[in-house]
Amino acid sequence: MATLEEELAALATLSSVQLRERWQHVTGTVVPRISPSMLRLALGYELQAKALGGLSRATQQRLAQLAAKKSETRTARPGTRLVREWNGSVHIVTICDGGVIRWNEREWRSLSEVARAITGTRWSGPAFFGLKRKAAA
Secondary structure, three states: OOOHHHHHHHHHHOHHHOOOHHHHHOOOOOHHHHHHHHHHHHHHHHHHHHHHOOHHHHHHHHHHHHHHOOEEEOOOOOEEEEEEEEEOEEEEEEOOOHOOOOEEOOEEOHHHHHHHHHHHHOOOHHHHOEEEEEEEO
16 A cells, blocks of 8 residues: 555646546545646645544634634633623633633533533533634624
8 A cells, every 4th residue: 555655746647537536536526626736736635634634623613714704713722711701700711731621610621611501501612702703894
């Protein structure tokens, strides 16, 4: 079996027809209507993503958000304290190292879980704590 580097190098030698066949084999989707040079780049990305895991979920969401131009979510870095008043009570959430979220002396998996615990309803945690804002028109 060829290594990733060998597969990527082989793309340079493939004809347009071979590139299209390779695309369908690798992705299982319809070949996009792009030039052979662009298809080579896209196929190279797909091969690498398949071998190395691709983009993280957070990166995929961020790119989709930027493309839609509807909202923007800022990331909370370690050391960040988020403060939100809800029904007369002030709630302080701390983002610790490794992305650990602390509220009420407990660790939480996400800001959305904290927002749900505070409000009793489903909320977008980033929206609840002011990290997600509508993009300027």
